Amino acid sequence: MKKLVLSMILGFAFMVSCGPKSTAVSGPKFTSAEHLAQGKTVFENSCNRCHKLPDPAKHDDQGWIKTLSRMAPKAKLNDEQHQMVYDYLISVNKK
Numbered sequence: 735m736k737k738l739v740l741s742m743i744l745g746f747a748f749m750v751s752c753g754p755k756s757t758a759v760s761g762p763k764f765t766s767a768e769h770l771a772q773g774k775t776v777f778e779n780s781c782n783r784c785h786k787l788p789d790p791a792k793h794d795d796q797g798w799i800k801t802l803s804r805m806a807p808k809a810k811l812n813d814e815q816h817q818m819v820y821d822y823l824i825s826v827n828k829k
């Protein structure tokens with residue numbers, strides 16, 4: 735019985751840790767040149783539809799986490815594109 739309870743708890747913890755929240759961008763992930771180039775392309779194609787392309791130096795690394803979490807859904811980026819744009823921005827913001 736103890737084992738069953740334990741495995742239920744573990745199973746639940748596993749489900750929670752794999753929920754949609756864990757995919758949110760919380761820091762750098764992609765650093766390869768291809769990913770950064772792809773992030774730049776997505777940024778240049780998706781982020782100038784509603785306003786001028788923002789200056790990557792506008793925010794520091796923390797600031798872009800916040801701004802991108804508001805803007806990525808507006809630009810309809812998927813999680814991977816969101817992450818690549820983030821990694822591109824913090825690779826050029828010099829902050």
Ligand code: HEC
Nearest residue numbers: 777780781782783784785788792801804805806808809819
């Ligand atoms: C569907 C329209 C839309 C798209 C697409 C869009 N934005 Fe925005 N953005 C807005 C609006 C509206 C505001 C002003 C209101 C606000 O700040 O929420 C704004 C404001 C901003 C600001 C200024 C506010 C701040 O926090 O610095 C930045 C920077 C920004 N957007 C970056 C981006 C980036 C990067 C992308 C691409 C991932 C993007 N936006 C895509 C609509 C959009």
